Amino acid sequence: MFTIPTLPKILLIVLVIAVVWWWHRRNQIKKREQAELERNPRNRAKSKPANPIEDMTQCKVCGAYVPASGAKNCGRPNCPF
Ligand SMILES: [Zn+2]
Structure with a gap:
């Protein structure tokens, strides 16, 4: 029904x-x-990330790691930078 x-x-x-x-x-x-x-x-x-990690290069003379763009001379006479 x-x-x-x-x-x-x-x-x-x-x-x-x-x-x-x-x-x-x-x-x-x-x-x-x-x-x-x-x-x-x-x-x-x-x-x-805002700033991509920069490539680091090592100075063969002083052994310090520096950013590939903006490498500075460490002061040693035979420093490649
Ligand atoms: Zn150096």
Whole structure:
């Protein structure tokens, strides 16, 4: 026998639909945020260190490690820098 849904039943159905809709929206927002994060190069650059580690070269005479760009003479007469 067909029974007319009572008010609590209707409310329950509406609540279930609302929860499903809310969950769907939440997933969509999460997906969009993730896509924007991957698309935006500025956000990607944030994960990288501001200054890349410089190549170091060792002075054969004094044995000191100096950055390859901006090497200074250590003062010894036969220093290559
Ligand atoms: Zn040197």
